[in-house]
Amino acid sequence: MKFLHLSDTHLGYHQYGLQERAADFFDVFNEAVDFALEKKVDFIIHTGDFFHSSRPSNQIILQGMEILKRLKDAKIPVFVISGNHDRGSHVRDVSPLKILQPLGLNLIDSGVLEYEGIFIGGLKYISKAGLKQLDFREVLEKFLEKMDEGFKILMLHQEFQPFFPDSKLNMFSDLPEGFDYVGIGHYHVAQPPSLINGATVVYPGSTEFTAYNEKEEEKGKGFYIIEVDNKELRTKFIKFQRRRPFLFYRFNEENSEQILKKIKDDLERGQYVKKPVLILKGTVKDLSYSDIRHLMKNEGITEEKFLHMQVNLAKDQVENSPEHTIIELEDNLIKKELQKLIGDKDLSEKVIELIDHLKTIENTDEVKKLLRENPEILDF
Numbered sequence: 001m002k003f004l005h006l007s008d009t010h011l012g013y014h015q016y017g018l019q020e021r022a023a024d025f026f027d028v029f030n031e032a033v034d035f036a037l038e039k040k041v042d043f044i045i046h047t048g049d050f051f052h053s054s055r056p057s058n059q060i061i062l063q064g065m066e067i068l069k070r071l072k073d074a075k076i077p078v079f080v081i082s083g084n085h086d087r088g089s090h091v092r093d094v095s096p097l098k099i100l101q102p103l104g105l106n107l108i109d110s111g112v113l114e115y116e117g118i119f120i121g122g123l124k125y126i127s128k129a130g131l132k133q134l135d136f137r138e139v140l141e142k143f144l145e146k147m148d149e150g151f152k153i154l155m156l157h158q159e160f161q162p163f164f165p166d167s168k169l170n171m172f173s174d175l176p177e178g179f180d181y182v183g184i185g186h187y188h189v190a191q192p193p194s195l196i197n198g199a200t201v202v203y204p205g206s207t208e209f210t211a212y213n214e215k216e217e218e219k220g221k222g223f224y225i226i227e228v229d230n231k232e233l234r235t236k237f238i239k240f241q242r243r244r245p246f247l248f249y250r251f252n253e254e255n256s257e258q259i260l261k262k263i264k265d266d267l268e269r270g271q272y273v274k275k276p277v278l279i280l281k282g283t284v285k286d287l288s289y290s291d292i293r294h295l296m297k298n299e300g301i302t303e304e305k306f307l308h309m310q311v312n313l314a315k316d317q318v319e320n321s322p323e324h325t326i327i328e329l330e331d332n333l334i335k336k337e338l339q340k341l342i343g344d345k346d347l348s349e350k351v352i353e354l355i356d357h358l359k360t361i362e363n364t365d366e367v368k369k370l371l372r373e374n375p376e377i378l379d380f
């Protein structure tokens with residue numbers, strides 16, 4: 001028996017307000033489907049955030065249907081749970097994944113299902129407030145009671161210690177013994193499998209960047225294929241070939257010329273199927289944003305070579321920051337402050353996402369355009 005585990009596909013996310021980025025999320029999902037068809041896997045598990053929003057646009061729902069139709073035609077069932085992005089609870093609505101059920105998508109938001117002698121338990125994302133109202137471990141123990149002899153899978157979409165030090169849940173104490181495979185979504189950094197209480201526990205990470213993250217780049221973007229032979233389990237991480245390249249560089253005033261030469265080299269050497277996204281993070285004293293742009297132009301590093309270019313400059317002396325300089329604040333600091341202010345973690349994450357969108361925009365017309373094209377941004 002073999003199956004695919006993917007997670008956090010975030011269909012419908014228009015990063016930087018770009019249609020091309022939305023297409024990228026669709027494209028890598030299809031690459032995983034190509035692989036599933038080629039390897040003739042028995043089924044697929046998806047551990048949440050299938051959609052980026054609990055109210056995906058009709059266009060995005062159609063894309064989801066297109067993907068599932070390919071799998072349905074090949075008789076490969078998909079088992080899924082709702083993540084924090086697509087669970088639909090803040091709008092007192094059902095999960096958008098319910099719409100896709102007639103296309104062979106099996107939504108298991110709380111319970112156990114049997115498929116050809118394999119038991120699959122699923123629990124949708126439970127918020128911090130929700131975790132206070134239930135005994136997480138007990139819920140999972142009840143799932144185990146409903147499972148007979150056979151391979152036992154559990155799907156979750158949660159934050160766990162040690163990956164999230166502030167989380168109430170701990171991988172070592174909150175996963176009862178009895179499962180064979182525990183697939184978890186939510187953490188976008190792919191993690192190698194760990195053996196906990198007899199189960200192989202895996203975070204496959206997101207399929208694309210929802211925000212650039214060096215750790216994610218280091219671990220790679222992809223999904224897992226799991227082969228099971230008499231409970232003997234083998235996992236393999238499959239990296240995407242068609243993913244959008246992200247070029248990320250840190251620079252300071254002293255090494256800026258060297259770094260620009262490196263970007264030029266990388267651009268010339270890299271055989272990119274898709275135009276890369278360039279992210280430059282720098283600490284400068286006297287150089288301004290337009291100085292940097294000018295230096296880049298001199299090296300032939302121009303906008304048309306990239307899908308999107310983002311230059312974030314932090315000033316060594318904040319008090320003299322000229323116009324056009326983006327003062328890069330530590331993400332964590334903003335998150336902590338916002339969470340304190342707002343109180344609700346989901347809502348503060350939404351606000352941070354909105355800020356991320358707005359950071360890439362230069363004038364109010366573009367803000368209007370972004371909101372017109374991506375109304376789900378305001379879907380709190």
Ligand SMILES: [Mn+2]
Pocket residue numbers: 008048049083085186188206
């Ligand atoms: Mn996610």
